[in-house]
Amino acid sequence: MSEQTGTPPPLLSIENLRVEFDGETGPIVGVKDVSFTVNPGETVCVVGESGSGKSVTSLSLLRLVEFGGGKIVSGRLWFRPGGEEAMDLAQMPAERMIDLRGDRIGMIFQEPMTALNPVFTIRRQLTDGLRRHRKLSATEADARALELLQEVRLPEPEQRLKQYPHELSGGMRQRVVIAMAMACRPQLLIADEPTTALDVTIQAEILGLIKRLKREFGMAVLFITHDMAVVAQLADRVVVMRHGEKVEEGPVERIFTEPQAEYTKTLLASVPKLGEMRGKPGPEPLRIPGQPEPVAPKPPTEAAAARPVLSVKGLTTRFPVKGGILRRVVANVHAVEDVSFELAHGETLALVGESGCGKSTTARSILRLVKPTAGDVVMDGQEVLRLDPGALRRARRNMQMVFQDPFASLNPFMRLRKQVAEPMLNYDLARGSELQDRIAFLFDRVGLPRDFMRRFPHELSGGQRQRVAIARALSVNPKLIIADEAVSALDVSVQAQVLNLLMELQADFGLSYLFISHDMAVVERVSHRVGVMYLGRIVEIGSRADIFENPRHSYTRTLLAGVPIADVTRRTLKESAEFKPLPSPVFPVGQERAAPVYDEVSPGHLVLQDD
């Protein structure tokens, strides 16, 4: 621990940290040998994919890892709060550790929806730490709680104190959690994926808030994330982790411009960067070092484009809200309102929007997985919404779906061969050796080794499972694949490979994709056309260039402004980002919204006129 003269000693130095968990067949190593430092007032981002040990490292600092069955086996965690003697957190007795938590070191977590205790008011949760660490009286603590809510810019703070967590939105809850962590003015704030579960506009707000608080109070931030774009916007220095080890460390500019480690290069190449598709004619696969040159999908021919594979007109889906003793319908959730679009052969149309905008319900309504209230869906010349059950079953052969969670969408009791064979047996498309050949072909096609056919889903990683789900969807030769957040649950490097696979399959089989996603950068990469959804409606639809280079609707602009860009030279993060909260989609029975009217600003580029 030698420091150069003149520079202040680091606030935190992690030296050779090793953390193990009890496994059935001996200890499992969570973190192998990790060392890095955090200086006072500095933001260090620890970035890595699942299983990299980044969260375990952050939990070790407060010794919270012990509650999850982990143990710090060796290493030192030197913490040196302003001018004080350095203390080793790894060796600290449990009673002293309790005094330190929430006082000198604050921590915030990923899930704002569950981070607050549902049975206590916000006031109680904000003040109990203060009363414990600072020995404040009830009135003093209340006054401080109010101050804290003002610091995190929560609207109507007096009201909020009296409320319970379920009365607040996700973004508001995360502000409360941050206020809680800030209560005792910690010198170090540990943030473990604090924006991963949030919509992009809320994410922009929360990141801006953290940035401002850091500047105002001069605290250091240790920010754990999987998202390179967030790193680019926020970090001073970056630590890249993989498999429980540090891969690389350095100032953020150097990591992004001259990455040294092979893994960092792969990681950076795998992240789609918003705006980098500017001026390109069609979707383009990501170039990942060490991977074969990817195949770009061909643009749909004019003849094909003129003949839509899917045509949706006035699609409306509402869910009843029931109440009272007779369970009568008291209101309706207007999930999808008068949505119309067309999808051509070999084309990818992306539907983007924040949670609750109706993009997934649109997809499910088209397949009639939920029952639409009104509208027409024409798939390959067939009126899907008017088909009888038998005809619907046959029609579904042409439209397959890939879901978000590959852990839940595969049957855990069935071998993978059987799962891929099932749709073909279902439609009696192949039998015997022909069936076996086709399964082998599909496994080859999605890049899975053939010996995986005998395996069960739990033996595969998330990305491999998603490949199986794609193989299963492909097995019946569909014309349309609906991908509902199909890459959202995957790690970035895996996500890039699956995106490339989807584009390659499109080039080979002329597939049409309806690509449902919340991730603007991914959408920019893969789609020919984009529809932006807001409160059940398409507010703007057009070619990729129309939406990303010439956005017209105010919501499209908001959405684009919120997206963090994985580029250190374009730091667009604002400290005081404020976006309008989403209004409720619940309407009284009988209330109809006026039919949407669109302006055609250029051929195919439609913008909703606001009410």
Add this chain to the structure above:
Amino acid sequence: MVYLVNRLLLVVLTLFVISIVTFGITNILPGDVAMMIMGTQSNPEALEGLRQSLGLNDPLIVQYGRWIGGLLSGQWGESLLFNEPIAPLISQKMLASGLIVVMTMAIALLLAIPLGVWAARHRDRWQDTTSSTAALLGLSVPDFFIGIMLILLFAAYLGWLPSSGFVDPTEDFFGAVRHAFLPSLALALGLMAHLTRMTRSAMIGILNQEFIRVARAKGLPERTVVWHYALPNAIGPVMTVAGLQIGFLFGSIIVIESLFSYTGMGWLTYQALLNRDIPLIQSTVFVIAAVVMLVNLAVDLLYRVIDPRIRLG
């Protein structure tokens, strides 16, 4: 408020159905009230006369109307067996059994909640195994057998508590509790198993929630985290199970009260059934059903007090 009215309407509706079922079943049973009064060897003409005067020849619907009308206006009639008005009889016995039910629940919860919390905090360790073994033991041994063992240990051998009998709590509360203690303990040990398992699984779920981690990260001591942060969130399902168990409890009480010669509701129901005291059977069944329903309503209301998401939602 709307919720409360809705729930009460539902209770009234259910009680109405129960009253029909009780009335119907007691009418299907062989023998009627007149036969019970005069005996099977009585003169058929006198029997017919009595039937006429008791209104037993009226259509069932009229008889039902008379019965339910009496029930609602407090005219519960007389027990054939005890030759006493039914209403005071039932209220006295209900008080006796009420004491047992309350004490049973109190003992069961006081044992089950700490045991369940302890097991949850030390999940898959020896503490967890110990707790589930203890709970299972209480479940698998029949309560009358536990009762006999308790009598042998605490009454016969140690001589700490009376082995049988009943003391009116309005006259001697402490004496009443002493007499009710062993039967309550025997019942509680049987109920504990489910409550312990329920507490354990609910606590495991809650202790894995993010807000528990947040509470620890705030520097709250583990005691506060477990008992103040986690338990109120886990207690809901435990209370629901406890409420449902009240119904079963009135079944078990029949055996246990007989064993301890404790003259409560269970004993009264047993006597009424044994002697075909039809008016008494009808009233006891109806009262027990009403009590079980109201207790469950109270549990649901308590749930709303504890959980603001339901209260304000």
